[in-house]
Amino acid sequence: MAEKKKAESKAKTKRQKSTVKDLLIRVCFGTGGLAAGSQEVLEAFHREFDAHGVKANIEKKCVNITGCRGFCAKDVLVDVINNGDLATYQFVKPDMVSRIVEEHILSGRPVEEWLVGPDYHTFHDKQTKILLKQCGQIDPEDIDAYLGIGGYEGAKKALSLTPFEVIEEVKASGLRGRGGAGFLTGLKWEFCSMSKGTPKYIICNADEGDPGAFMDRSVIEGNPHSVLEGMLIGGYAIGAEHGYVYIRAEYPLAVARLAIAIGQAAEKGFLGKNIFGSGFDFDIKIKQGAGAFICGEETALIASIEGQRGMPRSKPPFPVNKGLWGKPTVINNVETLANLSTIITKGASWYADIGTERSKGTKVFALTGKIKNTGLIEVPMGISLKEIIYDIGGGMERNRKLKAVQTGGPSGGCIPASYINMPVDYESLTGIGSMMGSGGMVVMDDTTCMVDMSKFFLSFTQNESCGKCVPCRIGTKRMLEVLTRITEGKGKESDIELLVEIGTDIKLSSLCGLGQSAPNPVLSTIRFFRDEYEAHIKDGVCPAHVCKALRQYVVNIDLCKMCGKCFRVCPSGAITWEQKKKAMISKSKCVKCGACFEACPFNSIM
């Protein structure tokens, strides 16, 4: 990142350069970029270059596509690399392209006001990028780009070792599964390699179902070959000749890029027969999910690949002994697999130096919610929440007060603001009733209602419960009913105890991970935000003004700056306001829509 900055300052000093010798344009083509219109921006560049006949002054023109670079909130991001000097533009629209081409590329004067601000650099500088390093730098649809940065070197090295040596190396690195539970990857491989039965299988779990998580999508969209290479290494280590990628159908772009990558890898001989002349054969197939969260659970995923309803079964036997078609199977998460090439090339001890005592390496988080810089981040294990939120995330949106951070999605819990200095690793998170999960991190401010939040997660897990075991099927339904009645202002005094009791029972008696963790969001919010539950039940008030039935809006006249914004957005004429007078809300006319609350820039409506 420091290089980037240097390159930029260099760009400024070389402004007078008028001839372009070597030009590279990089347009972000991830899901976020495409939604912001990167296709149109790309076309605009092509158009402008043709119109200006730029070909004459450019020796090498290349409009490249790249995957997600993590900062989707600023899309479309465009890198202009002019004779090696890099400048990055943010929020690029097609109509801005002509000025960028004319001023920057033809006259050598970058358009200062459209360049990324300092937040773009602080966002990236504080991160430690291993996995995401190449996302956003290379063209994910071109295997030569991956080979150019040392791609498939890890696999080549691994295949020159014995499978036993590969497993030992991965064990020594301390790499733990990034899918949620955090089981040691090397150990899982060892169990599977010792297990009797052939053929063996390796499955990449890309069924990233947690709402609020998109790490796996971005890795596959940005650097699909790193995942394939990881599977190749894993397959060799455990003796599996067949691999499957089980991926959500909701990620069409990732599926398409994966298919391209598999085709290219097969063409180059990295998949197929006798890879690297080692005598090892390996092939990979894509299996698309069909929209069921439960299929992220190992045994349900296997059932789904076999073409059945995705219902989990009890363990043991574990998949490493009896998995796909009853054969030994290893299931690894996308992020886990994407780490392997680097571990093999750079060595286990290099990797083990990053992170904490028991959680090694880096973790990718999807940082979202009420925070200034939302996006994909990669940080070393053990970093504090504070650094993530305030250094990388740039602080809270609209400078509101941080209330909690939700990690682990519907299986995790909320970490209150008072734990902000806690290190982020597997043990610490589990210790306070949350979990690492796959890496969703949703930041919440004082406008987020914790009861509503647990209701949201529980209605999700309730909806996704496969229905096989009673505690999960019926228990979550009863919990959801209780939560719904609390948010409607009909809660009973005994409801909190009832939620804790049912929740604890569900955790103890459910068949699979979904049920065992489904009550976590409720239990952790009761633990840390019991007062909010009590306010709903006893006082009939929703402190965050989210639960519609419990809203009551008043203007805090001490904070009101008389701007009149609330007056203008009120749809029911309930607000009286004149210039230089404080606003007032009429209770009888208020329809509790919350428009004034959202509109107020001074947080004076409560």
Add this chain to the structure above:
Amino acid sequence: MLEKRCEQILEKYYDEKGSVISILQDVQEAFGYIPEDVVFWFSDKLNVPASNFFGVTTFYAQFYLKPRGKNIITACCGTACHVRGASPMISRIRADLAIAEGEDTTYDGQFTFENIACVGACSIAPVLIVNKRVYGSMSPDKASKLLKDFEKGKG
């Protein structure tokens, strides 16, 4: 015609183990939904009980047994979208399209509106997908305007 499409799909998966889901995905891609007689046709050819097909169809959120609207609108209900105000947007869209309670398709078959757990585009939340194209940073007003454009003839 119908049979011809089915033959093509059958040929692709005839030798593959556990292909029920893949077949249904292709059927839905071809017909827009899963027609009942097609299920019986495959059940016959593959010697797999039709109940297996229906079991799978009703288990996974992605399969539809009823025809769907001309334009498919999908609202993301992920955590980030929820925190950033997906619910008001969803109620506005349902009201704008006048979709009846418990239904997902408009009376004239022009629009189908559905919710999805998460599309993974959380940094541009709330997200709306219209006919496979992702629209980010939506609000009730923006969504309303977007759908009007589709109604006017773009759709």
